[in-house]
Amino acid sequence: MKIQNVCCIGAGYVGGPTMAVLALKNPDIKITVVDINKVRIAAWNDSDFNNLPIYEPGLKEVVQEARGRNLFFSTDVEKAIDEAEMIFISVNTPTKTYGKGKGMAADLKYIELSARQIAKVATTDKIVVEKSTLPVRTAQAIKNILDHTGNGVKFQILSNPEFLAEGTAVQDLLNPDRVLIGGEESEDGKEAIEALVNIYATWISREKILTTNVWSSELSKLVANAFLAQRVSSINAISELCEVTGADVSEVSKAIGMDSRIGPKFLQASVGFGGSCFQKDILNLVYIAKSYGLNEVADYWEQVIIMNDHQKNRFAENIVSKLYNTVSGKKITFFGWAFKKDTNDTRESAAIYVADALLDEQAEITVYDPKVSEERIYADLDYLNTRSPEENRRLVKIVNDPYIACQNAHAIAILTEWDEFKEFNWHKIYSSVIKPAFVFDGRKVLDGRTMKQLGFQYTAIGVSIFNSTS
Numbered sequence: 001m002k003i004q005n006v007c008c009i010g011a012g013y014v015g016g017p018t019m020a021v022l023a024l025k026n027p028d029i030k031i032t033v034v035d036i037n038k039v040r041i042a043a044w045n046d047s048d049f050n051n052l053p054i055y056e057p058g059l060k061e062v063v064q065e066a067r068g069r070n071l072f073f074s075t076d077v078e079k080a081i082d083e084a085e086m087i088f089i090s091v092n093t094p095t096k097t098y099g100k101g102k103g104m105a106a107d108l109k110y111i112e113l114s115a116r117q118i119a120k121v122a123t124t125d126k127i128v129v130e131k132s133t134l135p136v137r138t139a140q141a142i143k144n145i146l147d148h149t150g151n152g153v154k155f156q157i158l159s160n161p162e163f164l165a166e167g168t169a170v171q172d173l174l175n176p177d178r179v180l181i182g183g184e185e186s187e188d189g190k191e192a193i194e195a196l197v198n199i200y201a202t203w204i205s206r207e208k209i210l211t212t213n214v215w216s217s218e219l220s221k222l223v224a225n226a227f228l229a230q231r232v233s234s235i236n237a238i239s240e241l242c243e244v245t246g247a248d249v250s251e252v253s254k255a256i257g258m259d260s261r262i263g264p265k266f267l268q269a270s271v272g273f274g275g276s277c278f279q280k281d282i283l284n285l286v287y288i289a290k291s292y293g294l295n296e297v298a299d300y301w302e303q304v305i306i307m308n309d310h311q312k313n314r315f316a317e318n319i320v321s322k323l324y325n326t327v328s329g330k331k332i333t334f335f336g337w338a339f340k341k342d343t344n345d346t347r348e349s350a351a352i353y354v355a356d357a358l359l360d361e362q363a364e365i366t367v368y369d370p371k372v373s374e375e376r377i378y379a380d381l382d383y384l385n386t387r388s389p390e391e392n393r394r395l396v397k398i399v400n401d402p403y404i405a406c407q408n409a410h411a412i413a414i415l416t417e418w419d420e421f422k423e424f425n426w427h428k429i430y431s432s433v434i435k436p437a438f439v440f441d442g443r444k445v446l447d448g449r450t451m452k453q454l455g456f457q458y459t460a461i462g463v464s465i466f467n468s469t470s
């Protein structure tokens, strides 16, 4: 089966870049990405490619080439569904904030709405592809909704989870470790799988395209994120031990990572992992395990989140204790607000929680982040509901110049590992801050020895206070 018309519901961090690359590599397939968010669609269609709603290195160039040729962004959801032979569902699946499973389970209301909309509009047979990250067995629910439309249309459901990481989305899409496609084991199922394999095979070698049953595919996505987050929590747990024993966590990471069975990636100690998915997907995994009565399994994975919360808290506590047990009325400069470098995404960023803890202690915070907007930072703080929006605006200032951000600061905290922080004129910064000049490096981006030579009281995650050389 040769697919000629594809629709993707959801023009977010996954739908936008994924479909842009699919369109780039399949110029003969018409791909329409739809969203109910008019502002987002307008930004995808902006004549200035610098105004795309998502910042990802290389994305602008891909959209520039494909948009208007075979890639389209639209708010006309029904038309795009009707015309498509294959429909990707790439809507958000946040943690539930109400009712049963609150704070743990995935909220599938946007998935259900998408399925209902497909059921309502479809007049020809469709392949529906789960691109969003979903609890295992969601395909069953989608199939139930679709199969009860009563209009004779046949649907095949595939699971095709996305493994891209933000900041490297385009590279990850162009050169993925693997593509995973789960489908029904029937003849129709196999045909649907093959149709999707063919789309990816235009640029990815077939050995990297893995096909499984639907449930393995759905579950593998949750498990992949859980394993990755577990590595971060594991090394972060060790970072605390390093701080009290004189070991240096970077040296430990290197030493263990050289064992080919462990490997060097994802062993970077930090102020805690953020991002829209790690926490949400592990909580979802925990919820699923509990719902099957697998309490030990649930407890095991929950510990990854507990450790991550602890890491964020202790970073904030350390700042307070080093600043003579009070930050009340003191200016703390944050370098970085995004959850990692090279993205403007701030969802679940450690910076939000560290800021909240310091604001509780009556600190005044000035933020510099090269990509995150002022509105976003205030929205993140307002969302917590810890204090009024007016209070957040009074206590938190956002500036575009890192040197102005540091003037008269009592401490500088590094929350995101932006490369440019290494290139700053730290000598100039030293002269403008209040002494002793404290720097708390939550990402280990700076060279400890140089910082100390410049006169800073420099503390980094996972480095012992007794170890003055690193």
Ligand SMILES: NC(=O)C1=CN([C@@H]2O[C@H](COP(=O)(O)OP(=O)(O)OC[C@H]3O[C@@H](n4cnc5c(N)ncnc54)[C@H](O)[C@@H]3O)[C@@H](O)[C@H]2O)C=CC1
Pocket (backbone or CB within 6 Å): 009, 010, 011, 012, 013, 014, 015, 034, 035, 036, 037, 040, 077, 090, 091, 092, 093, 110, 113, 114, 131, 132, 133, 134, 162, 163, 164, 165, 166, 276, 277
């Ligand atoms: N952000 C990431 O790096 C990754 C995310 N994922 C998964 O992909 C899914 C999507 O994530 P993001 O793209 O980050 O979310 P997002 O929030 O950036 O985008 C989702 C979009 O779907 C739209 N939407 C919701 N309901 C709709 C409907 N009924 N009709 C039309 N549009 C609708 C929203 O307006 C929004 O623009 C989630 O399940 C997430 O877990 C998977 C891999 C990576």
Ligand SMILES: O=C(O)[C@H]1O[C@H](OP(=O)(O)OP(=O)(O)OC[C@H]2O[C@@H](n3ccc(=O)[nH]c3=O)[C@H](O)[C@@H]2O)[C@H](O)[C@@H](O)[C@@H]1O
Pocket (backbone or CB within 6 Å): 133, 162, 163, 164, 165, 166, 167, 225, 228, 232, 265, 266, 267, 268, 269, 270, 271, 272, 273, 274, 275, 276, 277, 278, 339, 340, 341
């Ligand atoms: O499902 C998802 O949303 C995606 O989640 C992660 O991607 P992402 O969250 O974009 O970014 P990561 O590079 O995984 O980083 C996540 C967080 O962990 C932190 N991290 C990562 C690695 C590390 O060694 N140390 C560390 O603290 C990062 O700073 C960041 O806050 C996964 O890497 C992707 O494979 C997956 O598709």
